[in-house]
Amino acid sequence: MIITEMPEPVLDKIIEFSDFKAVLTLRQVCRDFLNFIDDLNDSKLPDSKLLTFGIRSDYTENNVIVCFMGPDDSFYRFVYSEVEKSRSFNGKTTNLKDEDIVDVAIRDLERILKFQKSTFQWSCFNIHQLFRRPKFPNLEVKLSNMFRKLNRKIKTEILDIMAYSQVGFMSILPFVDPETLKRLRLFSMNKTVRIEMNEIAETEQWKNAKSIYCYFYALKVTVDDICHFSNVFIKMLYISARVLDFLRETITSCSNIDFSRFKFEIPNENEEMSNLWGHAFITAYLGFTNYSCLTLRQVSRDLRNFIDDLKDSKLPDSEFSTIEMGKDDISIRLTFQYPDYSQHQFVYSEIENSRSFNGKTTNLEDEYIVDVAIRDLEHILKFQKSTLRWTYFDIVDPNLQVKLSNMLTKLNRKIKTEILDIKSGSLSGFMSILPFADPETLESLKLFSLNEDVRIEMDEVVKTEQWRNAESIYCNFYALNMKIEDIYHFSTVFMKMRHISARDLDILKKVPNTKIEL
Amino acid sequence: MSSTEQGTSSAAPAEPTTAPESAAAPEVPESFYYVHGKDKVVHKVSAGALQHSALIHGMISNLGYTEEQAKANPFPFENIDGDILQMVVDWCNQHKGKPTPPEDTNLPKQKEKLFDLVLAVNYLEIKELLTYCCKQVAMMVKGKSPEEIREIWMIPTDAEDEAAEKEAKKRAGKEAAGETAAAAGDAK
Structure with a gap:
């Protein structure tokens, strides 16, 4: 009697009692197991209980890397090499022959995500592509398609996405479960990049998150878009009198705001910008260094009023000797x-x-x-x-x-x-x-x-x-x-x-x- | 001190629960049924023990056999080996009217026996025992590599499987050709 000839309910039960690693190994045992497992309904698969997940495209090496960390600190790293046309995992390298490495990587990822029922503590998507010379031109699109097909939101508490444009962020963000998302962190390749945020700010994920971090200039973000966050790090090119009003109100009404973490930063060229764009054109982000707010006072009337109206206790210590x-x-x-x-x-x-x-x-x-x-x-x-x-x-x-x-x-x-x-x-x-x-x-x-x-x-x-x-x-x-x-x-x-x-x-x-x- | 007190207090309520059963037993005598496997050895099993098997329970609940009728008509399970059926009957007797424990360590360790038991239990629809068996099957290969799993479960590789299939087809083809040749010879 060969096990693969067992009746389906029996095989279902055997899978049920196997852990995630064992089921993935079983897939490799023979074609019958592979077909049986891939055809199984997701609900019958054991929970992989992974804690973290990351996908990264590495341009220097022409690799796509997918990583997971398990609850017992076990670490899984799949490296898909464009040059060698291979997949490496656990010290074993498989030749992928004529297959597209992106297709293989995404298929593997899909397979693993099918097992994940519990919430990831942290997920990271670092798949940004340089527009002029994309190494994996379809990675974002294929990833989106896979998520759509998976028909299940990724449950994660912290989500990091690195992208060059709103489209890049939006290829991932809608596929994350808004109920479980607590911290959203958006990165771009450098902090001077300007990215429109209007579509992102409309998503349920943005609206439900408790904390936001944007490491670039966020455009088209209004104060209404950020007022629900309990923790904000956002860089804006332009700060309106209305935003300042809101901030003043928040700061003066909340006794427990840690003002040392509230910061405006003005680049050196602020005067030039001021001349070009009008008096309120500044960079502002949360976090307040002592002396910079004095400079800030000089930038515009709105800011001057804002700072002068603050209670002294809300101001940072200038720390002069x-x-x-x-x-x-x-x-x-x-x-x-x-x-x-x-x-x-x-x-x-x-x-x-x-x-x-x-x-x-x-x-x-x-x-x-x-x-x-x-x-x-x-x-x-x-x-x-x-x-x-x-x-x-x-x-x-x-x-x-x-x-x-x-x-x-x-x-x-x-x-x-x-x-x-x-x-x-x-x-x-x-x-x-x-x-x-x-x-x-x-x-x-x-x-x-x-x-x-x-x-x-x-x-x-x-x-x-x-x-x-x-x-x-x-x-x-x-x-x-x-x-x-x-x-x-x-x-x-x-x-x-x-x-x-x-x-x-x-x-x-x-x-x-x-x-x-x- | 307290453990003795607990012991007596826990023993006390046990008595009344057993008392009605023993008191009720003479009123409704326990009925027995008979089963046999491939080896035709007949096993006498109480209806209470057989309740574990949804299949047999379904069969007997509509029959209304008398003791003599039951004895005269044992249930035949020709697809189950005698020793496997014995294991099943033993398990049912052991767990008659008892809540099943979370684990059962008395299952066969040999792959062939375990697989046969799984098939029999699945056929007889003994839910709890099937759970134990499947768990044991899964445990056999926990932490093993695909190669080791193939060895433990004696699964041929895909290449071997294909080769075997081809061989089988070839043989079937030859046999068919042989038959047609023989038929042609006969016709002549």
Whole structure:
């Protein structure tokens, strides 16, 4: 008795108790088994329970590669070589003679997919073809035809497709089960490619997915197309005021949005693009690098409004280590330095009434440089969340003092800095800054005057929390109205006093490491 | 401690279930039927055991045989070898009125016997036993290569199969030619 002569219900049952690998092996045993298995209804086949699946066309080697991973980490790799006209699997190479390797690959794939009943964790289609010289010109079409014939949606949680055009993506996407798809990731050969997405965004698969990733410029995508995703990475060439409105609303209404992952990126040529395409032509994608959103503010009015309306907590940390503001007779300088010593400098020229930044000079027309500089500083301070190592204000100009003080009052946030240097000729100058420094972070306070013989009353300064909390003090001028109690808490003191009482001197003499010059 | 308690509690409900059966037994005496295979050896099997076979169960449920009639008319299963039928009868007796276990390890290990048993069980429509047998057949070749499977199940390769077919055709052709020649000779 030969097994293949067994009645059909018996063979059905034997197949039912065999695993997927065994059934594929049985196909190779003899022609009768092959015909019997291929004619079986899919429901009678055992579940292959594969976890991942991938198909890739390899141009350099002229191969088509199909891979699967099983639940026990078993890995199956079929390589179909155009050059050798062969299929390699499991160390065994079969000559395909006159058969088209694409046909064979797709037939094998179909056979395996017939067994898959459970959901793939991940499926990857990397079958994009260069239009000018396609090596496997019919691969996409044949794959689509196979899926149509299979008459069953591919169940996968993550779907990756790499393609050159919407048509390429659409040759796969509709054949995926929308119910099981969670993450859709679309790639193109390089990130500057622009692909229309209108048909893709219409699919059930797109609408049902929870997460989208597009590694190219997505065209014809509206905010309505992406608002259902809980996780979005999409690059757009153009961002409309409506999209910005939507984003602002989302960001301000959701407390749990991780804004560090919300990013706009502007290519270097943004100004050129802006000129060519109008003021709102930018690249935006999710993820926000600290300084770029300041640049972003300059791109268009919509973006400026968008960013300025955001709550400070939604803004990324600019992570500067030092901020320096200086003014001389002809200019104001604002310098920001990162921990790696790279820096940005804004120079505001009194004579030209202009702002220079990054080699670019902007005429400020009828605005005052002081106003512009303070506004810029405000914007930057809004982004600064980490503690600055050093902050320096050279604010001898009374006008600058008043405006700076007003701005800092409006900012409603203390400047976190470890070292604070203020250069001013008067008590009011020091007091326009000092109360706005965070007393918790302040370690060292240095107060400078224009010349060392100046005498400044310190009674208001010493009452501040900042003074009382600092560990070190340096004053290069004569401090008036000071008591020994006011400096007693400092571990390092450099002070000049006009008078010192015998009692104070006695106390100081008792402190070790004290150097007193009379 | 608890295991003894559990033991007694599980034993307790078992008694009432067996009691009605034994009490009911004298009222409806169990009927027996007779079957024989190719070797004509007659096996006496209770109707309860035969219930496993959908085929025999269907046959006897309409007959209404008396004990004597049943004895006089054993069911002939000429297509089943005597030893295979014995195996089937034994299995039915063993599993009479019992829920079948998830696995049966007492099946023949030899390919020929197992295949014959599969055919007999399939014919007699004994669903559970067929499941065990098919599972065992599938297990025989699990993890084996196509070549090994051919060896285990004694399947000829396609080339051998074709050659055998050709040979058979050739022989048939020759025989036919021989017959016609003989017929012609006769006619002469």
